[in-house]
Amino acid sequence: MSVSLAMTVNGKPVAADVDARTLLVDFLRNQLSLTGTHVGCDTAQCGACTVHVDGQAVKSCNVLALQVQGASIVTIEGLIAEDGTMHPMQEAFRDCHGLQCGFCTPGMVMSAIDLVNRHPRADEATIRAELEGNLCRCTGYHNIVKAVRQGAAAMGK
Amino acid sequence: MGANDTTGLASVIGQPVLRKEDARFLTGTGQYTDDVSMPRQTHAYFLRSPHAHAAIRAIDVVKAKGLPGVIDIFTGADLTGVNGLPCGWLITGSDGKPMNEPPHPVLAQGKVRYVGDAVALVIAETVDQAKDAAEAIVVEYDVLPAVVNVVDALAPGAPQLHGEAPGNKCYTWALGDRSAVEAAFAKAAHVTSLDIVNNRLVPNAIEPRAALASYNRAEDAYTLYVTSQNPHVERLLMTAFVLGLPEHKVRVIAPDVGGGFGSKIYLYAEETAMVWASKRINRPIKWVAERSESFLTDAHGRDHVTHAELALDKDGKFLALRVQTTANMGAYLSTFASCIPTILYATLLAGQYTTPAIWCEVTAAFTNTAPVDAYRGAGRPEATYVVERIVHQAAVEMGIPQDELRRRNFIRAFPYQTPVALNYDIGNYDQTLDAAMEMADVAGFGARRDESQKLGKLRGLGYASYIEACGLAPSNVAGALGARAGLFEAGEVRVHPTGSVTVFTGSHSHGQGHETTFAQIVAARLGVPVDNVSVVHGDTGRVPFGMGTYGSRSLAVGGTAIVKALDKIVAKGRKIAAHLLEAAETDIEFKDGKFSVAGTDRSKTFAEIALTAYVPHNYPLATLEPGLNETAFYDPTNFTYPAGTHICEVEIDPDTGVVEVAAFTACDDFGTVINPMIVAGQVHGGVAQGLGQALLEHCVYDRDSGQLLTGSMMDYALPRADDLPSFTVDTKVTPCTHNPLGAKGCGEAGAIGAPAAMMNAVMDALAAVGVTHLDMPASPQRVWNAIRQARDPALVGHA
Numbered sequence: 001m002s003v004s005l006a007m008t009v010n011g012k013p014v015a016a017d018v019d020a021r022t023l024l025v026d027f028l029r030n031q032l033s034l035t036g037t038h039v040g041c042d043t044a045q046c047g048a049c050t051v052h053v054d055g056q057a058v059k060s061c062n063v064l065a066l067q068v069q070g071a072s073i074v075t076i077e078g079l080i081a082e083d084g085t086m087h088p089m090q091e092a093f094r095d096c097h098g099l100q101c102g103f104c105t106p107g108m109v110m111s112a113i114d115l116v117n118r119h120p121r122a123d124e125a126t127i128r129a130e131l132e133g134n135l136c137r138c139t140g141y142h143n144i145v146k147a148v149r150q151g152a153a154a155m156g157k
Numbered sequence: 158m159g160a161n162d163t164t165g166l167a168s169v170i171g172q173p174v175l176r177k178e179d180a181r182f183l184t185g186t187g188q189y190t191d192d193v194s195m196p197r198q199t200h201a202y203f204l205r206s207p208h209a210h211a212a213i214r215a216i217d218v219v220k221a222k223g224l225p226g227v228i229d230i231f232t233g234a235d236l237t238g239v240n241g242l243p244c245g246w247l248i249t250g251s252d253g254k255p256m257n258e259p260p261h262p263v264l265a266q267g268k269v270r271y272v273g274d275a276v277a278l279v280i281a282e283t284v285d286q287a288k289d290a291a292e293a294i295v296v297e298y299d300v301l302p303a304v305v306n307v308v309d310a311l312a313p314g315a316p317q318l319h320g321e322a323p324g325n326k327c328y329t330w331a332l333g334d335r336s337a338v339e340a341a342f343a344k345a346a347h348v349t350s351l352d353i354v355n356n357r358l359v360p361n362a363i364e365p366r367a368a369l370a371s372y373n374r375a376e377d378a379y380t381l382y383v384t385s386q387n388p389h390v391e392r393l394l395m396t397a398f399v400l401g402l403p404e405h406k407v408r409v410i411a412p413d414v415g416g417g418f419g420s421k422i423y424l425y426a427e428e429t430a431m432v433w434a435s436k437r438i439n440r441p442i443k444w445v446a447e448r449s450e451s452f453l454t455d456a457h458g459r460d461h462v463t464h465a466e467l468a469l470d471k472d473g474k475f476l477a478l479r480v481q482t483t484a485n486m487g488a489y490l491s492t493f494a495s496c497i498p499t500i501l502y503a504t505l506l507a508g509q510y511t512t513p514a515i516w517c518e519v520t521a522a523f524t525n526t527a528p529v530d531a532y533r534g535a536g537r538p539e540a541t542y543v544v545e546r547i548v549h550q551a552a553v554e555m556g557i558p559q560d561e562l563r564r565r566n567f568i569r570a571f572p573y574q575t576p577v578a579l580n581y582d583i584g585n586y587d588q589t590l591d592a593a594m595e596m597a598d599v600a601g602f603g604a605r606r607d608e609s610q611k612l613g614k615l616r617g618l619g620y621a622s623y624i625e626a627c628g629l630a631p632s633n634v635a636g637a638l639g640a641r642a643g644l645f646e647a648g649e650v651r652v653h654p655t656g657s658v659t660v661f662t663g664s665h666s667h668g669q670g671h672e673t674t675f676a677q678i679v680a681a682r683l684g685v686p687v688d689n690v691s692v693v694h695g696d697t698g699r700v701p702f703g704m705g706t707y708g709s710r711s712l713a714v715g716g717t718a719i720v721k722a723l724d725k726i727v728a729k730g731r732k733i734a735a736h737l738l739e740a741a742e743t744d745i746e747f748k749d750g751k752f753s754v755a756g757t758d759r760s761k762t763f764a765e766i767a768l769t770a771y772v773p774h775n776y777p778l779a780t781l782e783p784g785l786n787e788t789a790f791y792d793p794t795n796f797t798y799p800a801g802t803h804i805c806e807v808e809i810d811p812d813t814g815v816v817e818v819a820a821f822t823a824c825d826d827f828g829t830v831i832n833p834m835i836v837a838g839q840v841h842g843g844v845a846q847g848l849g850q851a852l853l854e855h856c857v858y859d860r861d862s863g864q865l866l867t868g869s870m871m872d873y874a875l876p877r878a879d880d881l882p883s884f885t886v887d888t889k890v891t892p893c894t895h896n897p898l899g900a901k902g903c904g905e906a907g908a909i910g911a912p913a914a915m916m917n918a919v920m921d922a923l924a925a926v927g928v929t930h931l932d933m934p935a936s937p938q939r940v941w942n943a944i945r946q947a948r949d950p951a952l953v954g955h956a
Contacts (some may be wrong), residue, residue: 021285035192036185038415040363041448045870048363076185090183094175097838101668102182103189103364103415124883131878135870137363137416138668140845140907141878143838 007071009034010078018065025049025060028075036076036106040135047134050107051075057114059107059133076106079113088154089113089147098147100138108134108144116152124149169681173834176673177687178666187413190367190382191445198369199228201431201444202287204277204294205453206269209303209525209863210316213267213296216277221293226286229438230294231278231430233264239433242424242489243398246496247639248328251518256328259319259523261489263399263426263433269298270318270488271525272865273453278430280442303525303863307485308462310522318488318523325523327486327495332503332577333516338468341477341514345468349551354932355539357460357485357856359867360532361875362667364415365451370431371441378406379435383428385411385695386421386665387705390642392697394424394492400433407432411695414667418846419531420455421667422707423492427454452868457856458532460485461498461539467547473557475566477514478506480543484521484529491528493535495521500638501536501626501708507575508544509586509622509800510566515576525863531707533846533908534625541623545913549619549920559620559917560590560599567622579626581798582894584826589889590622593802593824596885602806605819615809616819617922620802621913627902628713628797628893645792646710647702648718650679650726652785654771656764657689663703664715665695668842669904670835671711677831678716678898682723683763684750701788709902712831713797717896721789729785730766736777737761737769797893797901801825803844803910805918811926814941816919818848822885825906828892829899836903840886843907849876850908851915851933874934923947 006015009032016031028034028051039061040048049061052074079087089112092098099105108131115122115130122130127148128141136144181187218230241260248256260266265276277294281287302316309315310325318325342348362384369382379402385391388409395409396402414421431442446454462483468476484498503517552562564587573581594600602618609616629635632643649661658679664671676690693699706715727747734752735742744755753760761769769776770785806820823840830836853874857866867873892899912933919935920928927947931939946952 034185035189036187038189038364039191039445040365040415041870043448043869043871046363046448076183080184086180086183093183094179097173097176097834099179099182100670100838100842101362101364101416102178102187102413103362105182106185109183125879128878128881135363135875135877137361137418137846137875138842139838140841140843140876140884141881142841142845142883145878145883 003066005065005069007068007073009073010075020066022065023061024063024065024068027065028060034075034077038103038106040103045135046104047111048104048107050110050134052110052114057111076109089151092147092151092154096143096147096150098139098143104134104136108136112148112151115148116155120152120156122152169677169687170831171833174673174677174687174832176670177676178670178672189364189413189415190369190384193369193382193412195369195371195441198441198443199280199282199438200284200287201442202279202284202291203275203427204279204291206265206272206274206276208269208298208300209272209305210301211269211298212301213265213269214299215297217295218277221279221290224286224290224293226282227290228280228282230290231264231434232276233262233266236264236433238401239263240399242426242429243394244490244495245492245641247641248330248495248499249639250328251331256495257322257326258490259321263429271527272863273527274488275426278434280434280438305524305526305858305860305863307460307483307522307524310524311483311520318525322523327490327521327523329518329520330499331516331518334514334576335516337514338477338479338516342468342479345476346471347469347555349467349547349554351465351547351550353463353543353546355459355461355463355542356850356933358458358532358850358854359452359856359873360418360420360455360458361451362416362418362420365446365448366421366425366427366455367445368428368431369441369443370428370435372435372439374439379432380408380410381428381432382410382412384414384421385409386414386417386667386707387703388665388695388697389663389703390705391424395429395432399429408698411665417667418533419458419535419707422705423456423530448870449868452873453865454527456491456528456530457487458529459539460529463543465543465547467551469551469555473555473562473565475510475512478512480506480517482517482519484519485526486521486523487526487528488523489528491530494528494530496639497531497536498539502540504577504579505537505540505624505626506544506577508541509568509624511568513576526858533843534905535708537625537905538847538909538912541621541909542913545621545623546916549917553924560594563590563620563622580795582795583891584798584800585889585891586622586800589801589824589826592887592889593804593822596824596887597804597806597820597822599804609808615811615922615925617807617918617920619805619914619917619921621910621917622802623910624798624800625905625909626796627709627799628793629708629710630796631794632792643792644704645790646704646714646718647788647790648715648722649701649788650719650722652726652767654768656685656767658683658685660690660692660719661700662692662694662715662719663700663705664711665706669706669711669839670832674712674831674835675716675719678719679723685763709799709904712898712900713893713896713902714791714793716898716900718789718791720897721791722787725787725789726785730763732781733766733769734761737775794895797828799825799827799901799903799906801906801910803914805911805914807915807918807922809919809922809940811944814937814944816852816935816940818852818882818915820882820885821848823907823910824887824889825903826889826891827903828901829890830888836888837886839903840907841884843905844884844911845876845881847908847911848881848915851912851935853880853934853936855934
């Protein structure tokens, strides 16, 4: 069954007819070619597919595109300014070596921004607890935690 | 750009240069296999065996082929002329006979041998249509009894997997001098015995395996995008051994790859079947594993059962080590499976110690489980786990402090020939132990233990002084040990006319940061900015050749190949400079990006020499070719021997069995460090995987049905941010003596040292309540049961 869909993605209006069972992540990757959002597990465990829906971090592999009808979606691609400047959290991940293979990174950055929005002065324990829904197999989280603290400080300025 | 502006040898080697690859990963512009799409692309889905062991009576695809969107369906019967997947390492058993090597069909031939074994390849316009068609295929199975545990598989009467492997045995192999070991045990003052299990693991790179295979009829050529750590090896095995295609007609591209940890070294059935089918349907075919498929079919790791005995004299000097191990190969031999529990395991049993006599016997067996192969560390974590657990136990039994017993046995004279074939070129084990103890504040541990005790908690400290053999490998040595391939590496340095540089390397980065580290090597040698160097990897169409990335070999072997090519560039540049400066070649010095006549101020910059090479108007054309492009192949003369000491501190709640990793310290000697930021990151990641094994991870198959019980991230516990502490890491340097970089490799150390350090800490903590035995993972249930049984021995066996 095909249904009409309209939403805002990275600040631009988007409309499409999609199969009703289309997942948000597949809509973003396959229809909009926004391949920065990744699929790592299919069971909402790894968080590689995390995007922002109306400002909140959501695992897009467990949401139907139809469920976010009319919403404003931001993906990793949408964090970059017109002139190519990265978001302070993206910069912090680079400065702190908070990524290795890069596959979990977009989801990790989207979760980190949501975390800082809710806990602007989060300590290490809070950051670790809040990142529980995003798996990274490369970094051991050490430098991710460092990056989130640095990114939080930069976002607060 | 700050750190990235540095040039010159002194300023760029050893600097934490920020990674060149990060910008694309951070902005969603990386290109992983699933991000690549082609016109007219179709989608594959693999129908897999739901049984651990069954004979296939019939497969009916007629109805499925008629469903909407279905393009074709292939089963094992269709793959005529396609050979089985090869094993790259021949182990010769103690009986002098080659290992039993049963066929490993691309799609099942008459029988399935593990849950997930591929039965049919379904190709349709969409993934959903392919899945619907797979559901409509009717397979009639005669279900057979299954065996999943390696000890069960070797028992009399066990279900038999392969006619070619009687008793399910792959081989029994031994290393060392058995009679010398027996003699040493006969005169020992003390013998420590240990029975341990090295738990089976699932690698779980966050990017699932994926492939996109296409065929160009006009060119009669194939292109395969695939999640591989070694695209040239993938191509060689697939073309020469399985499909019988000429290599020049097959291009394999491993683009950005989202982690490997060993699991993406191997030639798998899926991409092989897809390359074959892409010609049959004459359209591109894409497949991306679902996570459940990754759990079922990625090669697993570890899965050893070991009995070890250590003989000591009255002063705690090690006299001999005797080890017997059974290793689970899974249902078929994966690409390097056979060498992991032998060549990469038994050879490491000397550890950092002068143990004069060692004998190790390994029996490898087939079971109805996914194939088992290299996973981060590959044999070396298993060896370290045996050595460091038994050293810990011996120290406890003899009442000698842990650090003291290790010191009494450290190797201090190099080179050192071990009794298990390796020749360590250099190391300083006291240095890393001393530094680790200081970093971990071992002196303050007693006070911390007292504090924990006041809160009703148990605190423990554990050591692992590990060694590994990396930089795989001298090809002639590997060949003599059964390798069916060379283990050199290739590098090409292409200097462009304006002096910028592109490097083509046979190593493959799937998180290791080669694009930065290798650029630093080039920048240091040629005196050009890091940002003027690009590194290309992962494409058989662009890179001359490559054996790929595994075994912590990229810098020591791949980096050295680049250095050898740079040597040729500088040598040729010197000839050009001699011509331009009208000086003898022997008088030309090259330093900081300038060719100068010694003792004068006359010089030419590297960029001027490059331009001259490509615009050869004033050039010795009669004796020198134009251009500045050099390739080198480097075959190492020895393994490298990274070593260090890891110290773990745990706190255990005896009421719940919950183990908290309170602190983890690693002091490692990786030889010369090019980029300390990247090296620390590699250690962090390795430690996290090692702690994951010791604390959380355990791949479990049901003993009766052979079903995988831990088949999702909800059932298999991967370490999450809140399971781990921040780590304290540092390096000490004894430069490798046999490669020009002095580099030893750093990728696996964390996964090698951490499991033993953590379990020794757990045993130290639990000693206070009388627990003497515990296998990984130290899950709350296991720890709680061990404490309960230690308090009341009547409960043993009632877990």
